[in-house]
Amino acid sequence: MSRAEMDIKKFERGNCDENKVFYQAMEEVIYSIAPLLESDPIYAKYAILDRLVVPDRVIKFKVTWMDDHQNIMVNTGFRVQFNNSLGPYKGGLRFHPSVNEGILKFLGFEQILKNALTGLPIGGAKGGSDFDPKGKSDFEIMKFCAAFMTELHKYIGPRMDIPAGDIGVGAREIGYLFGEYKKITSKYDGVLTGKPFMFGGSLMRPEATGYGVVYFTQTMLEMEGKEPLTGKICTVSGAGNVALHTIEKLQQIGAIAVSCSDSQGTIYDGRGVDLALLKELKLVRRVSLEEYVQKHPQAKYIPTQEYPKDAHAVWDIPCYAAFPCATQNELCEEDAHNLVTNGCVSVTEGANMPSTPDAIELFLSHQICFAPAKAANAGGVAVSSFEMSQNAAMSKWSFEEVDAKLKETMQQICKRVALTAKDYGVEGNYVDGANIAGFKRVADAMIAEGI
Numbered sequence: 337m338s339r340a341e342m343d344i345k346k347f348e349r350g351n352c353d354e355n356k357v358f359y360q361a362m363e364e365v366i367y368s369i370a371p372l373l374e375s376d377p378i379y380a381k382y383a384i385l386d387r388l389v390v391p392d393r394v395i396k397f398k399v400t401w402m403d404d405h406q407n408i409m410v411n412t413g414f415r416v417q418f419n420n421s422l423g424p425y426k427g428g429l430r431f432h433p434s435v436n437e438g439i440l441k442f443l444g445f446e447q448i449l450k451n452a453l454t455g456l457p458i459g460g461a462k463g464g465s466d467f468d469p470k471g472k473s474d475f476e477i478m479k480f481c482a483a484f485m486t487e488l489h490k491y492i493g494p495r496m497d498i499p500a501g502d503i504g505v506g507a508r509e510i511g512y513l514f515g516e517y518k519k520i521t522s523k524y525d526g527v528l529t530g531k532p533f534m535f536g537g538s539l540m541r542p543e544a545t546g547y548g549v550v551y552f553t554q555t556m557l558e559m560e561g562k563e564p565l566t567g568k569i570c571t572v573s574g575a576g577n578v579a580l581h582t583i584e585k586l587q588q589i590g591a592i593a594v595s596c597s598d599s600q601g602t603i604y605d606g607r608g609v610d611l612a613l614l615k616e617l618k619l620v621r622r623v624s625l626e627e628y629v630q631k632h633p634q635a636k637y638i639p640t641q642e643y644p645k646d647a648h649a650v651w652d653i654p655c656y657a658a659f660p661c662a663t664q665n666e667l668c669e670e671d672a673h674n675l676v677t678n679g680c681v682s683v684t685e686g687a688n689m690p691s692t693p694d695a696i697e698l699f700l701s702h703q704i705c706f707a708p709a710k711a712a713n714a715g716g717v718a719v720s721s722f723e724m725s726q727n728a729a730m731s732k733w734s735f736e737e738v739d740a741k742l743k744e745t746m747q748q749i750c751k752r753v754a755l756t757a758k759d760y761g762v763e764g765n766y767v768d769g770a771n772i773a774g775f776k777r778v779a780d781a782m783i784a785e786g787i
């Protein structure tokens with residue numbers, strides 16, 4: 337049994353249903369870093385792996401609020417403060433009915449390595465609630481956010497823990513959370529990122545994750561000697577913050593994004609999706625994608641339940657490059673098979689861990705350029721870190737300045753990942769490259785800081 341397999345056995349006892357995704361994220365990292373652990377005994381000596389997979393603390397709290405019909409509602413709130421070796425805890429908040437401790441541990445664990453890859457001084461965390469924002473009025477969202485912050489404010493601070501957005505949490509929710517934080521503490525701190533620009537947000541934070549995903553892909557394709565994205569058919573899943581800004585940047589560089597999806601269905605528009613309409617449906621009116629075909633009858637709407645259970649319609653559309661930008665495990669082995677058969681050359685993960693382990697294995701064995709989430713979607717948290725810098729200095733950077741810094745950061749991450757893979761004998765494997773490079777940066781800090 338190899339060292340990595342022994343480590344996996346050791347952690348398997350935590351593999352209950354709720355922890356499945358956490359275990360999946362951890363297993364990938366443990367396999368990737370095996371060559372590093374074997375070549376340098378210092379990481380075993382300092383028990384880095386044992387220490388890294390246990391969060392510093394998990395805060396769990398009750399959130400009581402009242403809906404528009406005077407019903408008293410109860411939800412659970414969490415903040416998983418995972419690791420602050422490289423900087424204060426940093427990571428998003430997710431509001432979705434599926435949220436539990438296991439999901440947030442998976443996201444927090446990924447965030448540690450992602451944040452390390454940016455080269456910026458930020459640790460890893462994640463939080464959220466099982467609150468479902470769908471169908472709630474603005475007032476209900478506001479009341480929930482205020483109740484959530486009533487408890488969360490005790491554990492966060494601009495040098496301690498700085499939450500941001502994720503699924504179900506955008507500028508509107510961050511605004512309400514910030515308003516309540518200010519009311520409780522009387523402090524105008526840069527305690528959240530992704531704030532609206534008018535009260536301390538950074539220009540380009542809304543666009544950052546999606547734009548960064550495309551900058552990363554451009555660099556990867558160039559480094560791997562593949563044709564650029566211009567003029568190429570691209571498929572994108574999701575219809576939220578990450579998906580819409582990935583589509584926007586693809587369009588800006590002359591690529592043709594032909595799809596998007598939400599939890600109910602997929603849109604395929606062979607002429608290229610109408611981004612203005614998508615923004616209207618998803619960001620302004622917050623309705624189902626089904627309405628897209630009312631304005632564009634040539635497009636196809638494929639309801640999720642009408643598609644075979646083991647595959648997803650969006651990955652059966654022939655493309656040059658694919659961008660899963662919705663949620664974890666949305667691209668399975670069958671989908672990977674469809675993509676490969678249809679001639680796909682490159683897959684970039686905009687969402688966190690959207691591809692299953694089987695799908696990743698299939699991509700790697702077919703020499704698909706595969707960009708893992710923790711490297712490719714780090715643009716969002718990188719610009720969050722730029723927002724923290726602007727808040728600390730009470731300054732504002734221009735759109736062009738942030739965009740240039742974001743592009744440079746994504747190019748640097750891509751190069752560091754590729755170089756690390758080469759150094760450890762797995763050239764072209766960006767999964768191992770990202771895991772080793774991220775782990776090494778955190779591990780070296782942990783060793784230097786003592787136990």
Ligand code: NDP
Nearest residue numbers: 502503504545574575576577578598599662663687688716
């Ligand atoms: P949003 O809430 O803005 O959008 C999520 C989108 O994904 C929605 O359109 C939602 O559809 C769709 N979706 C959810 N579940 C499914 C599903 N099972 N199948 C198809 N579509 C689905 O979230 P974000 O865009 O912010 O986040 C998307 C992903 O990107 C997540 O994995 C997140 O962790 C990751 N991420 C986000 C960053 C950010 O800065 N926001 C940074 C880095 C990563 P519906 O509207 O029907 O629910």
Ligand code: 2IT
Nearest residue numbers: 427428500502716717720
């Ligand atoms: O997964 C992620 O990187 C995010 N949701 C963004 C985190 C952040 O702090 O901006």
